[in-house]
Amino acid sequence: MHATTVSAGTIQSQLKGVNSGATTRWQERLIRYRKTIDNLVVDITNPYQISTAERAALAVRIKHANMAIYRCQSADNIDPDGLTALAAQLGLGVPDRNLCADEDGLSKIQVEKISARQRYIPYTNKPLNWHTDGYYHTPDRIIRTMLLHCVRPARHGGTLEAMDHEIIYGLLREQHPRLAEALCRPDAMTIPENRPKDGPHRAECSGPVFFWNAGVLCMRYTARKQNVIWKHDNQTREGVAALEEILSRSGDLILRRRLRPGEGLVSANVPHRREAFKDSPQAHETRLVYRGRYTSALQI
Ligand SMILES: [Fe+2]
Incomplete structure (x- = not known):
C-alpha cells in the first residue's frame, strides 16, 4: 500500500527557535502559558454574536496557550446551530466529516450501547x-482546530486534560534538542493501514509528531500502544519516552477541567485526554459532548 507522508517543511530552520537567543522568548512563553491556563475561561453572552471584548479575551488565551474555554451565560442558548455560529466567528469553516459525525459535521460524543460506534473508545x-x-489522517486533512462542547457532564468523572503542544515541544528541546528533532523526522510515527470489514479503508500514514504548517507548529500524536509504529531507533525511542514523561509529570502545565453544561474547549488541536466516567442511570441525564474537528486554523 502506498504510504503518505506529512511534510516536515522547513523544520531545520524552525528548530532553532527554542535555543540560544530565543531562550528568553521560550521562558516568557512558559510564564505566560502558566498564567493563561489558570485563567482560561471566557464568558460568552450570546454565542450567535460574540462581542469585541469576548473575542479579544478568547484571542489572547489562544495566542498564549493554543486553547480557551468559553462559558455560555445560558447553557440552554447553545445547540448545534449555536455551535456552528460560534465556530464561524472563530474563523472555522465546515467541520471535517468523519464516519460518526452528524449532517452538520459535529459528532455527538456519548456512550453508545447499541450502534457500531461503541467499538470506538470515545463512545464508551x-x-x-x-x-x-x-x-491518523493524511497530510491533506490535518486537523488544526478541535472544539468540545459540553451539553451534560457525567454523573462522576469525565474530566478533560489538555496541554499546549508548543510547551511540550519547548520542554523537549530544553531537555535536549535531539529529543525534539527525533520527533520531527518525517518517518517518526506510522499509523498502519486499516481495512475494517464494514468501514472505509484507511491507507498507511507516516509522518512526524511535530511539524510546521503555514509557519505554525502542529502535533500529531497518540499514546496508544497498538496500531502505531514508531521508527525503530534509539533516538526515536528516547524522544517518545521523554514525551510520555512530560505528559505524565507536568501536572502544573496541564489544563484539567470537568466541563459544565454550556462550556466548551476550543483549541489548536492540542493533545488531550479524558478520564473514565460514570453516567446517570437516567437516559436523559447521560454525558453528552459535541465535538467539532476543523482543518482550518483558528482565526481570531
Ligand atoms: Fe480527541
Missing part, C-alpha cells in the same frame, strides 16, 4: 488517553 465511558484528533 472508558478513559481516553493522550492524543491529538485525526492523528
Whole structure:
C-alpha cells in the first residue's frame, strides 16, 4: 500500500527557535502559558454574536496557550446551530466529516450501547488517553482546530486534560534538542493501514509528531500502544519516552477541567485526554459532548 507522508517543511530552520537567543522568548512563553491556563475561561453572552471584548479575551488565551474555554451565560442558548455560529466567528469553516459525525459535521460524543460506534473508545465511558484528533489522517486533512462542547457532564468523572503542544515541544528541546528533532523526522510515527470489514479503508500514514504548517507548529500524536509504529531507533525511542514523561509529570502545565453544561474547549488541536466516567442511570441525564474537528486554523 502506498504510504503518505506529512511534510516536515522547513523544520531545520524552525528548530532553532527554542535555543540560544530565543531562550528568553521560550521562558516568557512558559510564564505566560502558566498564567493563561489558570485563567482560561471566557464568558460568552450570546454565542450567535460574540462581542469585541469576548473575542479579544478568547484571542489572547489562544495566542498564549493554543486553547480557551468559553462559558455560555445560558447553557440552554447553545445547540448545534449555536455551535456552528460560534465556530464561524472563530474563523472555522465546515467541520471535517468523519464516519460518526452528524449532517452538520459535529459528532455527538456519548456512550453508545447499541450502534457500531461503541467499538470506538470515545463512545464508551472508558478513559481516553493522550492524543491529538485525526492523528491518523493524511497530510491533506490535518486537523488544526478541535472544539468540545459540553451539553451534560457525567454523573462522576469525565474530566478533560489538555496541554499546549508548543510547551511540550519547548520542554523537549530544553531537555535536549535531539529529543525534539527525533520527533520531527518525517518517518517518526506510522499509523498502519486499516481495512475494517464494514468501514472505509484507511491507507498507511507516516509522518512526524511535530511539524510546521503555514509557519505554525502542529502535533500529531497518540499514546496508544497498538496500531502505531514508531521508527525503530534509539533516538526515536528516547524522544517518545521523554514525551510520555512530560505528559505524565507536568501536572502544573496541564489544563484539567470537568466541563459544565454550556462550556466548551476550543483549541489548536492540542493533545488531550479524558478520564473514565460514570453516567446517570437516567437516559436523559447521560454525558453528552459535541465535538467539532476543523482543518482550518483558528482565526481570531
Ligand atoms: Fe480527541
